[in-house]
Amino acid sequence: MGAFILAIDQGTTGTTVALMDDRGELRASVTTEFPQYYPQPGWVEHDVGEIWQTVLRGIRAILRKKLCRPADIAAIGITNQRETALLWDRKNGEALNRAVVWQCRRTTGFCETLKAAGHEKMIRRKTGLVLDPYFSAAKFRWLLQNTPRIKARLAAGRVAAGTIDSYLIWQLSGGAAHVTDISNASRTSLMNLSRCSWDRELMALFEIPEGILPDIVPSSAILAHTTGIPGLPDGIPIAGVAGDQQAALFGQxxxxxxxxxxxxxxxxxxxxxxxxxxxxxxxxxxxxxxxxxxxxxxxxxxxxxxxxxxxxxxxxxxxxxxxxxxxxxxxxxxxxxxxxxxxxxxxxxxxxxxxxxxxxxxxxxxxxxxxxxxxxxxxxxxxxxxxxxxxxxxxxxxxxxxxxxxxxxxxxxxxxxxxxxxxxxxxxxxxxxxxxxxxxxxxxxxxxxxxxxxxxxxxxxxxxxxxxxxxxxxxxxxxxxxxxxxxxxxxxxxxx
Missing domain, CATH: 3.30.420.40 (ATPase, nucleotide binding domain)
Known part of the structure; x- marks a missing residue:
């Protein structure tokens, strides 16, 4: 029957799960939408529990098509909406707050404060990005300052931070892997582009503890393996990850x-x-x-x-x-x-x-x-x-x-x-x-x-x-x- 790749394309309004064969033919895809939340003007949030359920429903729907046996899936690839930030509990995988979506402008005031203090040039030099609420760092800071009982959880080492790719890999691996690839890390305003590592000066500026961030890994390599996912055997390699626009560049x-x-x-x-x-x-x-x-x-x-x-x-x-x-x-x-x-x-x-x-x-x-x-x-x-x-x-x-x-x-x-x-x-x-x-x-x-x-x-x-x-x-x-x-x-x- 050949080998197949299962792709998870986690977007802003929906999640697509797709199946590609080893000849590069896209055999099937299923898209499931999820709600958007707008608690205040300019604010945009996602419930990541709802996102995870769309992933599971998409996997079930693809497997029901019986185009391959689950054992024929050689690898899983992930692409995702970029910059969206969330915190979750390392012990049980539950989100500590709704995710702050890339479109959200709630951190505009803080970014303007950093601009007024003259930090924009340094941020641009190190990250390649403009200083804007669009990127993840200010969102992480907001979440850390506005999540209940966060201090106790931080002290206990239970807080994990990441973009959507990190959260999906965590869930797919049963909590074994807390990683993000360099394409997603480069959209946070926290990664030093020349070294491809988290930058301590930037983390201090945005008040982000280093211990909550994922490890930065390649976009193509065996990063983790599936554990406990309904319908899928344990041990399928998660072997490809990139933010959606970088994935499109590679896909072209x-x-x-x-x-x-x-x-x-x-x-x-x-x-x-x-x-x-x-x-x-x-x-x-x-x-x-x-x-x-x-x-x-x-x-x-x-x-x-x-x-x-x-x-x-x-x-x-x-x-x-x-x-x-x-x-x-x-x-x-x-x-x-x-x-x-x-x-x-x-x-x-x-x-x-x-x-x-x-x-x-x-x-x-x-x-x-x-x-x-x-x-x-x-x-x-x-x-x-x-x-x-x-x-x-x-x-x-x-x-x-x-x-x-x-x-x-x-x-x-x-x-x-x-x-x-x-x-x-x-x-x-x-x-x-x-x-x-x-x-x-x-x-x-x-x-x-x-x-x-x-x-x-x-x-x-x-x-x-x-x-x-x-x-x-x-x-x-x-x-x-x-x-x-x-x-x-x-x-x-x-x-x-």
């Missing part, structure tokens, strides 16, 4: 310096492989650990940039302006006109992310005339999604001082052929859409497969990775420069 087989992927979701996430070189961005991007293969492998780094609003701009056309009935309608509406007719939409509906980092910016819609119709606004929206991604990718090329390879694309909006063609045109680079569009799941599976020797090297994965469609550039350099100039002018007005 972006193994060479200059390889990049863009995930088109509610926002867009762009990562570019920079190899073993630790680059500090000069262009407003983040530096992150991408992965480490094996105990002796060198860390691979990446530049990361995100646009806050990507597919959410289409949702706004549907729900706010109500000029389309479904998100899928935007492609046909935008294709009904040859161009945007001079309309420029800057989708700063929740501020601007990389490379501008302007949280107070607000969206603008300009260039309207009596001749402007719904189609022009729809076209301008797709062009804005592509142009803001191009800004990030050009910044990455500048930092790397190297021309990027063809861009690999994934995510829900990557199914929009017109958007993909616009993206190729304004970027001036070929786009490649993969056959397996679930790239986070694929990345977790590939990492786990490498970790147990199902595949021996990255070239084996390149051999099974397949493209579905390519989009080549169909715009002249002169037309591209003109289109970019109009976009930059609209951006400048937005940033005033």
């Amino acid at each position: 087989a972006c193994f060479s310096t200059g390889d990049a992927k863009c995930t088109f979701g509610t926002g867009s996430f762009i990562l570019m492989n920079t190899g073993s070189e630790l680059l500090q961005s000069r262009s407003g991007l983040l530096t992150t650990a991408a992965w480490q293969l094996g105990e002796k492998g060198k860390p691979v780094y990446a530049l990361e940039g995100g646009a806050f609003v990507c597919g959410a701009a289409v949702q706004w056309l549907r729900d706010g302006l109500q000029i389309i009935k479904t998100a899928a309608d935007v492609e046909a509406l935008a294709a009904s006109v040859a161009d945007s007719g001079g309309v420029e939409f800057v989708p700063a509906l929740t501020g601007l992310g990389a490379p501008h980092w302007a949280p107070d910016a607000r969206g603008t819609l300009s260039g309207l005339t009596r001749g402007t119709g719904r189609g022009h606004i729809a076209r301008a929206t797709l062009e804005a999604m592509a142009l803001q991604n191009a800004d990030i990718l050009f910044a990455m090329e500048s930092d790397l001082d190297k021309r990027m390879r063809p861009l690999r694309v994934d995510g829900g909006a990557a199914a929009n052929d017109l958007l993909m063609q616009i993206q190729a045109n304004v970027l001036g680079r070929k786009l490649i859409r993969p056959r397996v569009i679930e790239t986070t799941v694929a990345g977790a599976c590939y990492l786990a497969g490498l970790g147990v020797g199902l595949w021996q090297k990255q070239s084996d994965i390149r051999a099974i990775w397949q493209a579905s469609q390519e989009f080549t550039v169909a715009m002249s350099p002169a037309a591209r420069r003109q289109r970019q100039a109009s976009w930059q002018a609209a951006l400048a007005r937005t940033l005033l």
Whole structure:
């Protein structure tokens, strides 16, 4: 029957459990949603007990499909929402509080205090990250200060802290392993990127006791084994772990310096492989650990940039302006006109992310005339999604001082052929859409497969990775420069 890999993709609104065979074919996947909690404006929480139940239900659902025997599962791979922070009890595995989700802004005041005290430059130098509530360190601090009976538990050595990957590995291993891989650790603001270890100066700044943090381990290696999981035999290796965006980079087989992927979701996430070189961005991007293969492998780094609003701009056309009935309608509406007719939409509906980092910016819609119709606004929206991604990718090329390879694309909006063609045109680079569009799941599976020797090297994965469609550039350099100039002018007005 062959060997199989079970993947757990633990996301912000749901958990996907999937099964991949040793040929790289995704055989099945099951997604289970769970509640979001908003106790105050700007606060977002998860009940990690509910998350764990979605994992168990997903495993049961996959096994019921009888595509393989449980004994045929050679390894488990995990990918997860990043930055979400939680504390749990080492004795019984129970969460001590709800998890503070990556989207949560409750620690904004503390981060502003650190900025005012002049700590941001040091944090950026050591971690590659901006000082922002987005990252885990300030969330850990909040939990430590707002969890009942925490002092007694700390004194007894019963407190474990971690991101979602750590918690899942703890549960899957029956409490035997408290670890996190370097990609997740690099998103906490507590890991020194150059040493790939927890930094004492940062832990002191955020008031985090070192003893509660997990050990930092490679992204691909045998990290733990299953113990006491219903339906699964004990002893299955947990052999691959990466944060969701790094897993997508690996799942797109972006193994060479200059390889990049863009995930088109509610926002867009762009990562570019920079190899073993630790680059500090000069262009407003983040530096992150991408992965480490094996105990002796060198860390691979990446530049990361995100646009806050990507597919959410289409949702706004549907729900706010109500000029389309479904998100899928935007492609046909935008294709009904040859161009945007001079309309420029800057989708700063929740501020601007990389490379501008302007949280107070607000969206603008300009260039309207009596001749402007719904189609022009729809076209301008797709062009804005592509142009803001191009800004990030050009910044990455500048930092790397190297021309990027063809861009690999994934995510829900990557199914929009017109958007993909616009993206190729304004970027001036070929786009490649993969056959397996679930790239986070694929990345977790590939990492786990490498970790147990199902595949021996990255070239084996390149051999099974397949493209579905390519989009080549169909715009002249002169037309591209003109289109970019109009976009930059609209951006400048937005940033005033």
